Amino acid sequence: MSRFGEKSVVISGIGQSEIARPSRKSALVLTIDAALAAVDDAGLTVRDIDGVATWPGRMASDPGFGPVGASDLKEALGLEVNYFSSGVEGSAQFVSAFNAINAIHAGLARHVIVFRTVHEATTRLQTGSGTAFAVPRVPDARFQWQLPFGAMSAANWVGLYAQRHFHDYGTTREQMAQIPLNCRLNAARNPKAVYRGPLGLDDYLASRMISTPLCLYDCDVPVDASTAIIFSHADHAADLRHPPIHIEAIGSALHGRDSWDQRADLTTMAAFDAAAMMWSRTDLRPDDVDTAQLYDGFSILTMLWLEALGFCGKGESGAFIEGGERIALNGALPLNTSGGQLSEGRAHGYGYLHEACLQMRGQGGDRQIAKQVRTAVVGTGGGPLGACMLLRRD
Amino acid sequence: MLANDAPLPVLTPETTPFWTGGEDGALMIARCSACTRYVHPPQPICPHCLSREIAPVRVSGRGTVASFTVNHQRWLPDMRVPFVIALIELEEQPDIRITTNLVNQPIEAAAIGQRVRVLFERHEDIWLPLFEPDGETGE
Ligand SMILES: [Zn+2]
Numbered sequence: 001m002s003r004f005g006e007k008s009v010v011i012s013g014i015g016q017s018e019i020a021r022p023s024r025k026s027a028l029v030l031t032i033d034a035a036l037a038a039v040d041d042a043g044l045t046v047r048d049i050d051g052v053a054t055w056p057g058r059m060a061s062d063p064g065f066g067p068v069g070a071s072d073l074k075e076a077l078g079l080e081v082n083y084f085s086s087g088v089e090g091s092a093q094f095v096s097a098f099n100a101i102n103a104i105h106a107g108l109a110r111h112v113i114v115f116r117t118v119h120e121a122t123t124r125l126q127t128g129s130g131t132a133f134a135v136p137r138v139p140d141a142r143f144q145w146q147l148p149f150g151a152m153s154a155a156n157w158v159g160l161y162a163q164r165h166f167h168d169y170g171t172t173r174e175q176m177a178q179i180p181l182n183c184r185l186n187a188a189r190n191p192k193a194v195y196r197g198p199l200g201l202d203d204y205l206a207s208r209m210i211s212t213p214l215c216l217y218d219c220d221v222p223v224d225a226s227t228a229i230i231f232s233h234a235d236h237a238a239d240l241r242h243p244p245i246h247i248e249a250i251g252s253a254l255h256g257r258d259s260w261d262q263r264a265d266l267t268t269m270a271a272f273d274a275a276a277m278m279w280s281r282t283d284l285r286p287d288d289v290d291t292a293q294l295y296d297g298f299s300i301l302t303m304l305w306l307e308a309l310g311f312c313g314k315g316e317s318g319a320f321i322e323g324g325e326r327i328a329l330n331g332a333l334p335l336n337t338s339g340g341q342l343s344e345g346r347a348h349g350y351g352y353l354h355e356a357c358l359q360m361r362g363q364g365g366d367r368q369i370a371k372q373v374r375t376a377v378v379g380t381g382g383g384p385l386g387a388c389m390l391l392r393r394d
Numbered sequence: 395m396l397a398n399d400a401p402l403p404v405l406t407p408e409t410t411p412f413w414t415g416g417e418d419g420a421l422m423i424a425r426c427s428a429c430t431r432y433v434h435p436p437q438p439i440c441p442h443c444l445s446r447e448i449a450p451v452r453v454s455g456r457g458t459v460a461s462f463t464v465n466h467q468r469w470l471p472d473m474r475v476p477f478v479i480a481l482i483e484l485e486e487q488p489d490i491r492i493t494t495n496l497v498n499q500p501i502e503a504a505a506i507g508q509r510v511r512v513l514f515e516r517h518e519d520i521w522l523p524l525f526e527p528d529g530e531t532g533e
Contacts, residue, residue, distance in 0.1 A: 133400075137401050138401045148517075149493055149522065150477060150495065153469060155467065156465055157493075159463030159479070160462065160479070211464065212464040262491055
């Protein structure tokens with residue numbers, strides 16, 4: 001399997017700003033906080049960083065979602081980069097990580113810092129709106145097929161997927177509730193999580209609907225936060241402060257339509273393409289995975305990721321998570337151990353990667369998984385967005 | 395309007411037939427004349443056979459509810475909630491889907507498999523294709 005370039009790349013450092021709703025800091029300050037923490041964590045200096053990548057880059061149309069570009073961090077830290085990129089198109093939030101991995105494997109750079117910054121809590125307070133689409137005309141042609149019908153949020157687009165899953169497989173709200181309930185149990189052990197108070201099944205079932213069958217607790221929590229991950233060539237592993245975390249395999253595929261509503265099978269999503277690719281690049285199997293950190297922008301997406309990755313059969317995620325024991329911190333497959341985006345906050349993709357690294361290093365604090373975590377899978381994105389990584393430590 | 399003040403599309407040469415066909419009561423979907431498959435959203439080449447002989451044609455406007463969701467959240471200040479967002483599979487080719495609103499029936503009547511037909515609602519230069527029940531339900 002050595003022909004796969006990602007195996008020559010390691011995660012060398014991780015860093016994260018505060019997670020707040022809202023933060024008093026600007027998005028750039030949060031980004032700098034995360035970046036400097038990651039550099040220090042790696043045992044490198046800022047001058048060692050010769051690459052930078054981010055997703056989605058600076059977005060004038062949605063400054064809470066895309067407040068800071070690769071150029072902003074390059075300039076702020078005076079980086080002399082041999083590789084830099086940002087942009088919203090590609091394999092979900094992880095396309096910037098994959099760009100970094102590819103750049104390192106190609107010899108373009110040695111240490112690439114990848115970050116994801118969100119300032120959605122502040123933006124919501126400033127605009128008084130939960131949507132960036134309160135405008136007369138659709139600002140991005142990709143969304144013209146949904147927005148004119150009042151389908152103005154991913155909650156609506158994902159609600160359509162969830163309803164079909166419920167219909168085809170008999171999935172229930174009681175089953176789906178285990179995703180946010182598990183997150184909240186884990187968040188209670190995470191001092192950075194924005195929601196740490198108890199959440200019971202009755203609270204869940206009584207909460208208001210957003211877009212059926214998704215209720216308030218099925219939707220993640222907008223925050224201000226930045227996460228930075230440094231990718232390095234494995235040749236530099238000996239110089240690092242912590243044991244390296246190896247990139248065992250990546251999944252970047254999108255074989256189905258790049259669309260929220262045209263995918264052939266509405267009970268699958270891009271995650272299925274990405275997961276199949278990832279497993280084709282490793283000898284490891286789902287049974288080898290010690291923890292899963294899977295996108296929970298909406299609860300049903302985590303369930304679809306569990307199916308996509310083969311932890312259960314297609315349509316069987318409801319039964320798989322029923323009762324919650326299997327995905328609990330001390331269960332067979334500890335899931336979203338930081339509290340996920342549903343309770344820790346919507347760090348948007350890279351929060352899962354950060355958490356997987358903490359768990360693999362044994363730095364999970366009160367939420368550290370009891371068994372040794374040697375292999376972790378991280379999946380991000382929903383609908384036409386899907387990307388995953390299998391991480392391994394020696 | 396069902397979803398008050400939702401942003402309208404910006405017309406382009408490729409999308410104008412879809413968004414304005416309602417002026418003539420027509421749901422216009424791009425179709426490849428080489429392989430006869432429909433393609434949506436409209437684009438200038440057929441992704442199946444790579445023929446450039448692709449043009450909008452009028453379809454029946456009949457279809458089936460592939461999924462739906464009842465939106466309860468007021469995304470815009472004047473939005474009237476709840477309302478039904480649905481995904482319709484067209485009768486001519488089920489993998490052609492349209493995200494839309496289901497109207498002219500009680501919200502709780504929405505069902506996957508329900509047979510529906512198109513109607514249009516004009517907003518400025520756009521005719522939004524909405525759907526309503528079409529006879530008996532599929533299940
Ligand atoms: Zn064709």
